[in-house]
Amino acid sequence: MTFKLILLRHGESAWNAKNLFTGWVDVDLNDKGREEARRGGELLAAEGLLPDVLHTSLLTRAIHTAQIALDVLERPWLPVRRSWRLNERHYGALQGKDKAATLAEFGEEQFMIWRRSYDTPPPAISPDDEFANFSDPRYASLPPGARPATECLKDVLVRALPYWYDQIVPDLLADKVVLVAAHGNSLRALVKHLDKISDSDVVGLNIPTGIPLLYELDEDLTPVTAGGRYLDPEAAAASIEAVKNQGRK
């Protein structure tokens, strides 16, 4: 017996297209991103993969990606649970900054450390920064001290794993097909956990936008196939390369 988990990174956002660090800034999808979400739904339909339950972050780009994909599947009614624990990694003071300008100003090594290292966060965002999120009402239930001012991937794993074990795993063990609509780095954290990727190897892991990644998990929730399977491998490879090279001319 295997359990079906579908990971879906949101489609391209307005800031992805502008190469801006986004994190917890709540930007929506652009037209390309909405089309990617639609195609994601079509890929699921073509495989006969009909989710029974949806989990999303609290960010609009993931929520809308799931809505569009589920509309294609004619399942907009799906039970859904949303949590900050699936949010994109908080990018701290880099939120709103241009990736190419950041690379030019700080150099390749520092850029990669902030963007892809496991345990080094970017500088914290100031509370009065226009792209800070401390007063956002969607986090009202989070004690102020628990609202991050920056995160590294390790921080994301620490706050995402309780959600994985408490909310997603029970749905999987109930034999539900689970759709998780989230973000590049919150999904990197889940993939790292699922595939037991080392802290050093995860630096090279990138997640494409809008292409469903199917994991079939055994009774121990170990992937039957390491890395899962993208429903459009060629498009995924091209998108992964583009994500990897963001910020570079």
Ligand SMILES: O=C(O)[C@H](O)COP(=O)(O)O
């Ligand atoms: O938050 C962001 O900027 C993007 O969604 C993810 O960016 P990254 O691929 O540079 O981590």
